Amino acid sequence: MEQGEVQKEAVFKKYARHVSSRKAQFFLDVGIHFVPGKREGPFIWDIEGKKRLINCHVNGGVFNLGHRHPEIIAALESAMRSVDIGNHHLVSKQKADLAERLAALSPKGMEYVVFGVSGGEAVDTAIKIARKATGRRGVISALGGYHGHTGLALAAGDAKYREPFLSGSPDFLQVPFNDVAALKNRLNPSIAAVIFETIPATLGMPIPDDDYYSQVKRLCAQNGSLLIIDEVQTGLGRTGRFWGISHYGVVPDMIVSAKGLGGGIYPITATILHKDLEAVFHEDPFIHISTAGGADIGCLVAQKVIEISSKDVFLQHVNDLADVFAAGMKALVLRYSKVLSAFRQKGLMCGLKTTSPDLGPLMTKACYDAGLLCIYAGNDTSVVQLLPPLIIDIPLAQEILQRMEKAIEMVEAFV
Numbered sequence: 001m002e003q004g005e006v007q008k009e010a011v012f013k014k015y016a017r018h019v020s021s022r023k024a025q026f027f028l029d030v031g032i033h034f035v036p037g038k039r040e041g042p043f044i045w046d047i048e049g050k051k052r053l054i055n056c057h058v059n060g061g062v063f064n065l066g067h068r069h070p071e072i073i074a075a076l077e078s079a080m081r082s083v084d085i086g087n088h089h090l091v092s093k094q095k096a097d098l099a100e101r102l103a104a105l106s107p108k109g110m111e112y113v114v115f116g117v118s119g120g121e122a123v124d125t126a127i128k129i130a131r132k133a134t135g136r137r138g139v140i141s142a143l144g145g146y147h148g149h150t151g152l153a154l155a156a157g158d159a160k161y162r163e164p165f166l167s168g169s170p171d172f173l174q175v176p177f178n179d180v181a182a183l184k185n186r187l188n189p190s191i192a193a194v195i196f197e198t199i200p201a202t203l204g205m206p207i208p209d210d211d212y213y214s215q216v217k218r219l220c221a222q223n224g225s226l227l228i229i230d231e232v233q234t235g236l237g238r239t240g241r242f243w244g245i246s247h248y249g250v251v252p253d254m255i256v257s258a259k260g261l262g263g264g265i266y267p268i269t270a271t272i273l274h275k276d277l278e279a280v281f282h283e284d285p286f287i288h289i290s291t292a293g294g295a296d297i298g299c300l301v302a303q304k305v306i307e308i309s310s311k312d313v314f315l316q317h318v319n320d321l322a323d324v325f326a327a328g329m330k331a332l333v334l335r336y337s338k339v340l341s342a343f344r345q346k347g348l349m350c351g352l353k354t355t356s357p358d359l360g361p362l363m364t365k366a367c368y369d370a371g372l373l374c375i376y377a378g379n380d381t382s383v384v385q386l387l388p389p390l391i392i393d394i395p396l397a398q399e400i401l402q403r404m405e406k407a408i409e410m411v412e413a414f415v
């Protein structure tokens with residue numbers, strides 16, 4: 001065995017012994033014998049330096065700007081020279097500046113921000129605020145949706161993740177996504193909030209009808225319930241607009257942003273609130289805290305992420321890339337109808353719908369063999385998520401399409 005391979009074997013063994021024996025075994029079983037080593041821009045290399053993958057999953061948006069974006073690294077280095085995580089009790093210039101910037105980029109009236117560390121925490125915060133503001137306990141979410149693995153976020157998610165931890169609760173209801181009648185049926189005076197991902201990633205990127213969110217908002221308002229929009233994957237330019245929900249002309253009560261906000265460099269999340277909701281904290285502004293949430297260092301990193309991803313030229317580039325994928329994938333759907341049945345897309349939030357629930361996992365492996373990191377949707381395994389970094393150039397987009405075609409050909413042999 002060569003030096004790199006020996007090192008990789010050792011990592012697998014140590015991981016199996018001290019992190020997760022079954023996870024290590026799973027990857028060995030499916031032939032994904034890969035440990036990330038060097039990473040740069042859209043690429044990650046195996047620790048032994050031989051295999052290179054184009055990252056078309058980007059951890060659901062964490063690496064929207066690619067790996068180790070030089071401007072983000074420079075922002076972190078400069079932040080480290082002057083600040084640290086800061087003090088979560090005191091007033092902070094960095095938090096105030098970032099909140100002002102996020103408010104300016106959000107729908108009118110959304111003027112306050114509560115910071116956190118993880119997406120789950122940011123969703124928990126949104127649900128806490130909805131409960132305090134309405135005095136109600138109920139939460140409605142989408143069947144097959146995903147909001148994280150922490151307390152309230154987990155309760156709003158699917159039974160598969162919730163039940164093993166006994167986190168189910170009669171206060172949490174689920175309805176089919178993009179079904180206005182189903183939502184109307186379940187809304188009642190106990191419902192504090194309705195929470196949806198703008199486009200549910202774990203459900204395989206179903207694209208909602210154009211008027212879905214205006215109807216959801218109307219129903220929520222009639223019922224006195226708040227609308228929380230989870231933009232953890234769809235935000236920060238992914239769909240070709242800064243927020244995915246802007247495609248639907250709706251002002252929600254809260255927007256949750258996470259993952260990409262930290263540029264893959266420093267974790268930071270934001271729960272952005274309509275200004276009326278800030279009153280939740282008037283009586284006691286210390287009833288919700290997060291020691292490392294909105295760390296001063298993280299705020300400076302996030303400012304750079306936002307500066308890059310809110311520029312018109314950046315968003316135009318996302319839309320140009322989206323056109324390349326639309327044309328290329330449409331042709332592949334026609335050419336390989338035994339494998340693919342549809343291409344779902346809003347900007348670079350894309351899903352390849354295959355013809356069977358068995359094919360998502362098979363495509364994931366075939367993509368890996370073809371040099372692409374693409375992962376099937378956990379709650380609809382017939383769909384492969386396609387989330388290329390937003391910073392790739394057109395030739396790399398074309399290369400991704402060529403590699404995708406190779407993967408589809410491999411899978412076609414099994415159908």
Ligand SMILES: Cc1ncc(COP(=O)(O)O)c(C=O)c1O
Pocket residue numbers: 060117118119120121123146147148149197201230231232233258259
């Ligand atoms: C839509 C959505 N919301 C929330 C989360 C939770 O984020 P985190 O893993 O940072 O807690 C995720 C994570 O995948 C997500 O995809």
